[in-house]
Amino acid sequence: MTEVKDGKYNKILQAAISTISQKGLDKTSISDIVKMAGVAQGTFYLYFPSKKALIPAIAENLLTVTLHEIKTGTENIQNFWEIIRIMIDETFKLTKTHKEVIVLCYSGLAIDHSMEKWETIYQPYYYWLETILEKAITNQEIVRGINVNWTAKMIIGLMESGAERFYFSEDESKLEAFKEETFSFLKRSLASR
Amino acid sequence: MTEVKDGKYNKILQAAISTISQKGLDKTSISDIVKMAGVAQGTFYLYFPSKKALIPAIAENLLTVTLHEIKTGTENIQNFWEIIRIMIDETFKLTKTHKEVIVLCYSGLAIDHSMEKWETIYQPYYYWLETILEKAITNQEIVRGINVNWTAKMIIGLMESGAERFYFSEDESKLEAFKEETFSFLKRSLASR
Amino acid sequence: MTEVKDGKYNKILQAAISTISQKGLDKTSISDIVKMAGVAQGTFYLYFPSKKALIPAIAENLLTVTLHEIKTGTENIQNFWEIIRIMIDETFKLTKTHKEVIVLCYSGLAIDHSMEKWETIYQPYYYWLETILEKAITNQEIVRGINVNWTAKMIIGLMESGAERFYFSEDESKLEAFKEETFSFLKRSLASR
Amino acid sequence: MTEVKDGKYNKILQAAISTISQKGLDKTSISDIVKMAGVAQGTFYLYFPSKKALIPAIAENLLTVTLHEIKTGTENIQNFWEIIRIMIDETFKLTKTHKEVIVLCYSGLAIDHSMEKWETIYQPYYYWLETILEKAITNQEIVRGINVNWTAKMIIGLMESGAERFYFSEDESKLEAFKEETFSFLKRSLASR
DNA sequence: TATGAATGAGTATTCATTCAT
DNA sequence: GATGAATGAATACTCATTCAT
Numbered sequence: 001m002t003e004v005k006d007g008k009y010n011k012i013l014q015a016a017i018s019t020i021s022q023k024g025l026d027k028t029s030i031s032d033i034v035k036m037a038g039v040a041q042g043t044f045y046l047y048f049p050s051k052k053a054l055i056p057a058i059a060e061n062l063l064t065v066t067l068h069e070i071k072t073g074t075e076n077i078q079n080f081w082e083i084i085r086i087m088i089d090e091t092f093k094l095t096k097t098h099k100e101v102i103v104l105c106y107s108g109l110a111i112d113h114s115m116e117k118w119e120t121i122y123q124p125y126y127y128w129l130e131t132i133l134e135k136a137i138t139n140q141e142i143v144r145g146i147n148v149n150w151t152a153k154m155i156i157g158l159m160e161s162g163a164e165r166f167y168f169s170e171d172e173s174k175l176e177a178f179k180e181e182t183f184s185f186l187k188r189s190l191a192s193r
Numbered sequence: 194m195t196e197v198k199d200g201k202y203n204k205i206l207q208a209a210i211s212t213i214s215q216k217g218l219d220k221t222s223i224s225d226i227v228k229m230a231g232v233a234q235g236t237f238y239l240y241f242p243s244k245k246a247l248i249p250a251i252a253e254n255l256l257t258v259t260l261h262e263i264k265t266g267t268e269n270i271q272n273f274w275e276i277i278r279i280m281i282d283e284t285f286k287l288t289k290t291h292k293e294v295i296v297l298c299y300s301g302l303a304i305d306h307s308m309e310k311w312e313t314i315y316q317p318y319y320y321w322l323e324t325i326l327e328k329a330i331t332n333q334e335i336v337r338g339i340n341v342n343w344t345a346k347m348i349i350g351l352m353e354s355g356a357e358r359f360y361f362s363e364d365e366s367k368l369e370a371f372k373e374e375t376f377s378f379l380k381r382s383l384a385s386r
Numbered sequence: 387m388t389e390v391k392d393g394k395y396n397k398i399l400q401a402a403i404s405t406i407s408q409k410g411l412d413k414t415s416i417s418d419i420v421k422m423a424g425v426a427q428g429t430f431y432l433y434f435p436s437k438k439a440l441i442p443a444i445a446e447n448l449l450t451v452t453l454h455e456i457k458t459g460t461e462n463i464q465n466f467w468e469i470i471r472i473m474i475d476e477t478f479k480l481t482k483t484h485k486e487v488i489v490l491c492y493s494g495l496a497i498d499h500s501m502e503k504w505e506t507i508y509q510p511y512y513y514w515l516e517t518i519l520e521k522a523i524t525n526q527e528i529v530r531g532i533n534v535n536w537t538a539k540m541i542i543g544l545m546e547s548g549a550e551r552f553y554f555s556e557d558e559s560k561l562e563a564f565k566e567e568t569f570s571f572l573k574r575s576l577a578s579r
Numbered sequence: 580m581t582e583v584k585d586g587k588y589n590k591i592l593q594a595a596i597s598t599i600s601q602k603g604l605d606k607t608s609i610s611d612i613v614k615m616a617g618v619a620q621g622t623f624y625l626y627f628p629s630k631k632a633l634i635p636a637i638a639e640n641l642l643t644v645t646l647h648e649i650k651t652g653t654e655n656i657q658n659f660w661e662i663i664r665i666m667i668d669e670t671f672k673l674t675k676t677h678k679e680v681i682v683l684c685y686s687g688l689a690i691d692h693s694m695e696k697w698e699t700i701y702q703p704y705y706y707w708l709e710t711i712l713e714k715a716i717t718n719q720e721i722v723r724g725i726n727v728n729w730t731a732k733m734i735i736g737l738m739e740s741g742a743e744r745f746y747f748s749e750d751e752s753k754l755e756a757f758k759e760e761t762f763s764f765l766k767r768s769l770a771s772r
Numbered sequence: 773t774a775t776g777a778a779t780g781a782g783t784a785t786t787c788a789t790t791c792a793t
Numbered sequence: 794g795a796t797g798a799a800t801g802a803a804t805a806c807t808c809a810t811t812c813a814t
Contacts, residue, residue, distance in 0.1 A: 008799095029782085029783060030783075030784060030785085031783080031784095039799080039800090040799060040800045041785090041800080041802085042785090042786080042787080042799070042800055042801060042802095043798085043799060043801095044785095045784095045786080046799075050785085051783095051785090103299060106296060116362075118361060119361060119362040143381065146374070146377075146378075147370075147374050150371060150374045151374070153358050154351060154355055154375065154378050157350070157351060157354030157355055157357075157358060160354065161347075161350030161351070161353065161354045162346065162350055165346050165350060168308035168311065169308070169312040177340075178343060181339070181343045181344070182347065184339075185339075185347050186382070188381065188383070189378050189379070189381040189382030190381070201773095201774095222807085222808060222809080223808075223810085227776095232774080232775090233775040233776055234775075234776055234777085234809095234810090235774070235775055235776065235811080235812080236774060236776095237809095238809090238810070238811080239773070239774075243810085244808095244809060394777095415805080416804075416805060416806080417805090425778080425779090426778060426779045426780055427779080427780055427805095427806085428778070428779055428780065428806090428808080429777085429778060429780095430805095430806090431805095431806070432778075436805080436806085437804095437806090489685060492685075504747060505748040529767065532760070532763075532764075533760050536757060537764065539741065539744045540737060540740075540741055540760075540761065540764050543740030543743075543744060544733060544736060544737050544740070546740065547740045548732065548733055550736075551732050551736060554694035554697065555695070555698040563726075564729060567726050567733075570725075571730065571733050572768070574722065574767065574769070575765070575767040575768030576767070587794095587795095608786085608788080609788060609789085610787075610788095618795080619797055620788095620796075620797055620798085621797065622794085622795060622797095623789095624788090625795075629788080629789085630787095630789090
């Protein structure tokens with residue numbers, strides 16, 4: 001991966017995200033991507049060794065952006081439950097916009113037998129949440145005695161799988177209610193007694 | 194699709210599950226499948242209208258088998274928390290054996306823009322769990338005031354996403370501890386006070 | 387290589403020989419070949435595993451045909467020198483028609499690092515000439531004390547390289563004179579004293 | 580082509596010979612060559628108008644070097660048969676080291692329909708050998724009445740095709756014996772009676 | 773039902789060549 | 794002269810699907 005993500009790298013990446021979101025990975029050809037990115041066919045291969053190499057790059061991009069928004073949105077917030085609400089908001093927002101790509105990233109990495117990459121990509125997110133959890137424990141906002149690493153994974157997993165199932169089946173008018181139910185589920189589990 | 198799932202239908206389906214588990218969907222050709230199933234190339238199309246049609250059939254098959262095992266394993270069990278433990282066991286077992294296929298089913302349906310099918314397939318599972326939840330509410334084993342449908346989805350989502358993240362990154366020696374943490378997480382959230 | 391060289395195998399092979407003779411290997415696409423052969427693109431790959439696989443098949447075909455003609459043309463001929471003349475005739479005839487393909491076969495096998503195949507293909511030709519040489523020794527038509535295997539290679543090499551150099555540079559009106567010079571060269575070397 | 584073969588021209592040419600010897604022409608990219616030569620991609624085109632232009636340049640280089648060595652090795656030698664032995668030695672040496680490139684030059688020129696170049700390149704070699712043959716005729720070392728031009732071609736062809744067939748199939752321990760057989764073959768044909 | 777030879781559309785990738793610096 | 798990023802044409806090969814038997 002190029003260190004300096006110059007104009008062309010990002011043009012291609014954004015074109016790929018956009019095209020794949022609309023058509024799916026299989027039906028997206030390199031030709032589609034470069035056309036939208038406004039570069040030549042061969043230029044793609046100056047930045048990505050193969051079509052498959054797009055998947056982790058996209059995943060990283062999406063998660064980095066989301067994490068950045070979560071961090072930005074929570075930097076002045078001390079209350080743990082507020083942070084959870086913001087995480088839920090962002091998770092549902094990301095899922096709505098990019099559900100197709102998210103699933104593709106997920107399965108793409110699986111197909112490629114490169115789930116380590118998936119974990120590497122998620123690592124900063126887990127790590128950030130662990131820190132939040134530890135602070136909340138210290139502040140006696142949440143229960144003690146939990147494994148913060150695993151709990152972080154479960155929280156994120158619950159939000160993400162909830163968002164996916166919501167957008168794939170529910171009536172969107174129920175969005176706020178569903179998010180509230182998710183929040184309650186988490187609050188009951190984590191709130192200190 | 195043939196109503197009567199005769200020998201050949203199942204031979205093809207099992208060959209597909211097995212081959213896809215090993216090589217992934219993209220690298221699995223109809224030719225691979227029919228060779229393993231011991232039938233001719235054209236025979237595939239007597240039972241499945243297309244390659245894509247395999248995905249929901251596989252998903253249905255796996256989920257049906259799993260649900261059947263959960264039902265069988267819990268039919269004499271009254272205690273809600275016992276049932277949850279068994280669900281966790283079966284979910285982790287299924288994920289371990291078929292994580293590739295599960296992800297593929299999931300993304301396959303997404304790629305195909307046919308997530309309704311996914312929901313249809315899950316319906317019996319959700320429905321069964323809703324019934325269990327309602328009985329547990331009645332028995333005052335768990336909190337009241339929850340949306341049983343959404344809670345069912347969240348429970349299943351938590352278990353599945355947990356199992357996936359576990360098998361993709363954790364040391365397998367921690368399996369029991371991870372399952373216990375999952376159980377605790379659920380118990381804290383759902384137990385009546 | 388298919389045992390039964392059915393219609394399609396041969397149609398493709400002949401189309402390949404013809405197209406490659408005209409355009410050279412690099413500029414000949416599979417598409418060109420199948421179009422001329424009147425079969426579908428994919429059909430090519432039912433008979434040849436790759437484009438490269440054409441080369442030894444062509445080489446074998448040409449040499450088999452040539453050897454067959456030499457054998458047919460000499461079967462009633464006892465005189466060694468008569469046989470040599472017929473070999474020269476056939477070699478020059480083949481080279482004239484197929485010089486491009488011959489060179490390509492030769493380099494194709496070299497490129498492919500599969501010169502063993504080349505030797506395998508030539509084996510019957512060498513073997514036949516060795517037999518002829520041994521008989522000529524017995525009949526005291528030619529010198530004794532030679533290594534028949536190596537001498538066979540040298541005779542064939544001399545004829546072939548002569549024919550190539552002739553057709554690549556000489557005025558065709560000198561054909562008979564050149565062939566005569568070749569014959570003399572060989573006769574001086576081999577004739578018993 | 581630059582008249583003055585400065586450092587870069589030769590660096591590129593030698594890199595090309597070396598890379599093509601190892602990987603073959605098709606698998607050798609300009610990128611490979613310039614990397615080994617230590618120059619930039621575009622620099623190649625300052626010295627060679629195209630990739631194809633390498634072939635005659637390589638052929639000329641190899642033959643010039645070989646002819647130079649033959650001339651140097653024979654300049655004080657009067658005896659015709661000694662000269663023949665040295666030619667055989669050098670031919671086998673060159674073939675051993677560069678058999679891949681030789682074949683490629685040969686076929687490369689053929690592919691390019693520019694066999695005249697091949698003849699032009701060989702011209703000095705033929706011419707030198709013709710002179711040697713004429714002197715040998717004068718000295719009554721060899722038969723008279725031969726066409727010296729054609730005989731030169733046949734001698735060279737015999738040596739080269741022999742060397743190629745030898746290195747493509749024979750056990751290298753037999754090298755000296757094979758060269759001796761080649762020498763005998765020529766001596767029987769050419770020696771004055 | 774079952775077969776499997778034949779089809780042909782579809783595409784990722786390569787790499788010789790150019791050109792602005 | 795020298796560079797190397799950018800270009801984009803060109804193509805071997807795959808494989809889901811069909812259909813005559």
